[in-house]
Amino acid sequence: MPPPLNDLTAAVAAGKRKDTARLTQELLDSGMEPQKIVEDGLVPGMAIIGEKFKNNEIFVPEMLIAARSMKGALALLEPHLVEAGVKPEYTVVIGTVQGDLHDIGKNLIGMMWKGAGFEVVDLGTNVAPETYLQAAIEHKPQIVGLSALLTTTMPAMRETVKLLRESDQVDAKIMVGGAPITPTFAEEIGADGYAADAGSAVEVAQGLVAA
Amino acid sequence: MTGRERVNRMFMRQDQDRIPRHDSFWPETIARWQREGLQWDQSDALRLLGSDFQVLCWAWPAPFPGQREVLDQDDETETVRDDWGGIGRFWKGRSGTPEHIGFGCDSPEAWHKTYRPAMLAAANQINIPLAVRRYREARTLGKWTYLSGVEGFEALRRLIGDETSLCSMIEEPEWIRDIVNVHTEIVLRWFEDLLAAGVEPDGLWIYGDMAYNHATMCSPAMYRDLVWPSHQRIAKWAHDHNLRFIYHTDGRISGVLDLLIEAGVDCLQPIEAKAGMDIREFAPTHGDRLAMFGNIDVMKMTTNDQTVIEEEIRTKFAAGMATRGYAYHSDHSVPPQVSWDTYCTIIDLVDRYGQY
Ligand code: B12
Numbered sequence: 378m379p380p381p382l383n384d385l386t387a388a389v390a391a392g393k394r395k396d397t398a399r400l401t402q403e404l405l406d407s408g409m410e411p412q413k414i415v416e417d418g419l420v421p422g423m424a425i426i427g428e429k430f431k432n433n434e435i436f437v438p439e440m441l442i443a444a445r446s447m448k449g450a451l452a453l454l455e456p457h458l459v460e461a462g463v464k465p466e467y468t469v470v471i472g473t474v475q476g477d478l479h480d481i482g483k484n485l486i487g488m489m490w491k492g493a494g495f496e497v498v499d500l501g502t503n504v505a506p507e508t509y510l511q512a513a514i515e516h517k518p519q520i521v522g523l524s525a526l527l528t529t530t531m532p533a534m535r536e537t538v539k540l541l542r543e544s545d546q547v548d549a550k551i552m553v554g555g556a557p558i559t560p561t562f563a564e565e566i567g568a569d570g571y572a573a574d575a576g577s578a579v580e581v582a583q584g585l586v587a588a
Numbered sequence: 589m590t591g592r593e594r595v596n597r598m599f600m601r602q603d604q605d606r607i608p609r610h611d612s613f614w615p616e617t618i619a620r621w622q623r624e625g626l627q628w629d630q631s632d633a634l635r636l637l638g639s640d641f642q643v644l645c646w647a648w649p650a651p652f653p654g655q656r657e658v659l660d661q662d663d664e665t666e667t668v669r670d671d672w673g674g675i676g677r678f679w680k681g682r683s684g685t686p687e688h689i690g691f692g693c694d695s696p697e698a699w700h701k702t703y704r705p706a707m708l709a710a711a712n713q714i715n716i717p718l719a720v721r722r723y724r725e726a727r728t729l730g731k732w733t734y735l736s737g738v739e740g741f742e743a744l745r746r747l748i749g750d751e752t753s754l755c756s757m758i759e760e761p762e763w764i765r766d767i768v769n770v771h772t773e774i775v776l777r778w779f780e781d782l783l784a785a786g787v788e789p790d791g792l793w794i795y796g797d798m799a800y801n802h803a804t805m806c807s808p809a810m811y812r813d814l815v816w817p818s819h820q821r822i823a824k825w826a827h828d829h830n831l832r833f834i835y836h837t838d839g840r841i842s843g844v845l846d847l848l849i850e851a852g853v854d855c856l857q858p859i860e861a862k863a864g865m866d867i868r869e870f871a872p873t874h875g876d877r878l879a880m881f882g883n884i885d886v887m888k889m890t891t892n893d894q895t896v897i898e899e900e901i902r903t904k905f906a907a908g909m910a911t912r913g914y915a916y917h918s919d920h921s922v923p924p925q926v927s928w929d930t931y932c933t934i935i936d937l938v939d940r941y942g943q944y
Contacts, residue, residue: 392758433843436807438754445755478677478687481750482800502687528890528923529616556801557862557887574802 379407382418385450389422390429392442394449401450411457415494419447423492424579431576437481440575444488451491465496467586470512470549471522472500475533479526482555485575486522493579495520506537513547519586521547522578523568525555534558535566542567550585554578590730591640592790598879599832599854601912607905607942608640608732610881612858612921616682624928637935640915642726644789645719645782647737648746649774651693651706653713672746673703691749696763703747707770712778716785723787733789734834735782737775739796740768740818741805757806757814764814772818776825783829791832793857794822799839801863808843816851823852834881838920839863845870849877858882861919868907875911882917883908884934889918890925894933901934905941916942 380400388396404414426443429435458464469490473483480502491497498516500508513521521541525534534553541547552570553563563571570585572578589597589605597604611634618630626632650671660667665677673692693703726733738746744753744767756764779792796815798804804811819835826833834855835848840863841856848856859865859882867875867883888900908914916938922931 433803436803436810437805438757438810439807441751441755442758480687484751528887528925 379404379409382414385414385418386422386425389419389443389446389450390425392439392446394442394446397446398449398453401453405453405457411454411461412463414454415451415458419450420492420494423447423489426492427489427576427579429576431574437485440485440488444485444492447488447492465494467494467520468496468498468516468518469520469522469582470498470500470509470516470518471524472504472509472512473502473524473526473555474530474537475503475505477525477527477530477533478502479524479555482526482575483522483524486524486554486572486578489575489579490522490582493583495582504537506533506540509537510540510544510547513541513549514544518549520552520570520582521549522552522554522582525553525558528557531557531562538566538568550588552578552582552585592727592730592732595640595732595915596790598913598915601876603912604944606939606944607909608915609637609938609942610634610639610641610915610917611637612918614921614923616924617922617926620924621928621931626928633931636932637938640732641793642722642729642731642733643736643793644722644726644733644787645714645716645735645737647714647735647775647778648743649707649710649713649771649778651703651710651747653710674746674749688746688749691747691752693747694749694752696760699748699763699767704766704770707774710774712781714778714782716782719782719787720785723789732791733787734791734793735779735789735831736793737778737795739775739794739822739835740771740815741796741798743767743771745797754805757810761814768815768818772821776822779825789831791834791854792822792826793834793836795836797836797838798844799837799841799863801840803840804843805839808847811844812847816847819848819851819853823854827852840865842870845874845878849874853878855879855881855913855915858917858920861885862887865919867904867914871907871911871914875908875913879913879915880908880911881915883919884916886918886920886923886926889922889930889934892925892927892930894930897930897934898937901937902941909942909944912944 380403385400430440471487473480487497487499523534525531538551550569553568554572560571570581572581594604595608598608652671655671657669667677669675674688675690677687693699823833832854834857835853836857838860856878867880871880885900888896
């Protein structure tokens with residue numbers, strides 16, 4: 378008897394790395410489709426995490442641990458997904474804008490997007506507008522995510538949005554976030570979406586790709 | 589009234605002539621202000637503000653003091669292995685904390701084998717003669733003097749990185765406790781050396797950013813378990829030596845205010861407005877036990893609009909001053925979008941609304 382998918386969801390949400398890996402392997406061994414394991418086992422686990430984080434029921438450490446568990450499980454599943462020809466439906470490119478080195482928030486967003494089944498291309502920190510543009514042309518993402526933690530790097534965010542908008546080779550929605558970013562600023566610079574935290578970021582992104 | 593008397597009276601919630609004052613500035617801000625009329629450097633801005641505080645030393649124990657090996661560089665940045673064994677990328681010719689690329693101390697094994705013994709064996713890195721000189725000078729000027737340094741949270745971040753420290757709070761709590769303990773032990777040992785050299789400071793001002801815009805990085809329960817004991821130890825040491833304990837943290841820390849008070853923290857700084865901290869809310873509830881230092885919103889300052897700034901200063905001063913336990917500081921550090929004209933106006937406003 379394979380373990381119920383619920384157990385896997387619970388293990389991810391609790392950040393139990395070993396249990397998550399073991400349950401994933403058992404489900405695989407039982408012949409379950411890898412895609413089903415991701416969609417009905419892992420993704421709901423990360424959704425629980427996002428919701429709890431939003432409500433301050435869990436904090437950054439729990440979130441990171443859950444993401445690590447998810448990553449471990451995905452590593453086991455990846456060869457099977459490739460074999461089955463399953464590719465993530467959506468790609469996102471994410472980075473912290475030029476002049477800014479803060480990456481904890483950006484990493485959490487990336488992990489949550491990965492947890493929601495997106496392919497995530499992480500450009501790192503201090504990313505120049507041109508680098509975003511190149512990556513957007515190369516990876517053809519549905520979403521480009523920009524993070525800024527300094528009021529002094531908000532202009533770089535504005536500039537990046539402008540550059541992406543001006544290119545006729547980029548057809549991505551743009552999401553922004555970070556401590557000093559407000560919905561008003563997001564709108565003002567022409568971003569398509571804003572999220573205040575890693576939980577909401579998934580909902581907003583899903584809304585954008587569905588639109 | 590001297591600055592020293594003023595600050596001490598603030599801690600005792602006794603009347604003062606005016607609220608104590610201090611502030612911090614980004615280096616870029618000072619560079620801008622120098623173009624706009626500031627005569628000298630940051631100390632000149634503090635003099636015009638009428639700062640009551642004087643730092644004597646900075647304590648952040650590193651395992652390999654003085655190590656600085658350049659591994660790589662480009663036009664803007666330089667990649668260096670530092671005193672903590674970590675690899676970081678530094679800006680050339682402008683301010684900004686390094687980006688941590690890798691950490692030598694990346695496991696409990698590395699800590700126990702190399703970093704822990706090195707930290708414990710390293711000599712006191714405080715410049716004691718300088719601290720003594722500053723102390724004598726500050727005393728004649730009537731300043732409130734303090735010893736400064738970082739606490740366990742900040743030490744963890746620098747030594748093992750944000751992600752490892754946060755994950756290890758769950759997966760390797762003993763490791764985290766040990767690093768925090770060893771760090772605290774060394775800082776207090778250094779401070780003891782300073783006292784032995786004849787310095788009699790008025791307090792400690794200890795830095796540790798344990799929160800961000802939404803909450804504390806870790807849960808209050810985890811803070812209580814892993815880091816709080818070190819805060820309590822610092823407070824006890826301070827109080828045993830008749831010193832006050834100012835604790836600096838960014839972010840939204842409403843969830844741990846009571847724990848900080850229980851640990852023995854005497855004063856909270858800088859009380860970040862952008863993170864939703866507002867002394868108008870909690871000076872009435874906590875101001876009798878916790879002095880409040882700061883909270884004047886730099887985002888309001890950056891509007892360079894006197895009406896906005898005046899409202900901020902007037903209402904927050906009123907809330908803070910009602911407890912007698914309030915001192916002026918921006919809610920972190922003044923960024924370069926604030927003009928020198930605006931800051932001069934701020935000094936006037938602090939003067940006008942900060943009189944008892
Ligand atoms: C940790 C920290 C650092 C660390 C960063 C370590 C790292 N690896 O990232 C270090 C010590 C290196 C650092 C350096 C500096 N810092 Co700093 N730092 C912080 C601190 C305390 C917490 C930030 C954090 O990690 N939060 C935790 C994560 C989980 O939250 P978050 O980043 O906000 O992300 C969440 C949301 O914003 C959102 N989000 C974030 N990005 C994105 C992106 C998208 C697309 C979406 C949808 C959502 C989203 O979701 C995330 C998860 O919920 C903040 C205080 C604060 N209030 O934020 C100051 C803060 C950001 N720093 C500040 C400053 C001034 C600096 C320095 C300039 C200081 C200096 N003089 O050295 C340097 C700048 C270096 C540089 N060039 O970038 C100021 C900025 C003020 C201003 N006016 O802009 C702050 C606000 C402190 C303050 N109170 O003033 N810092």
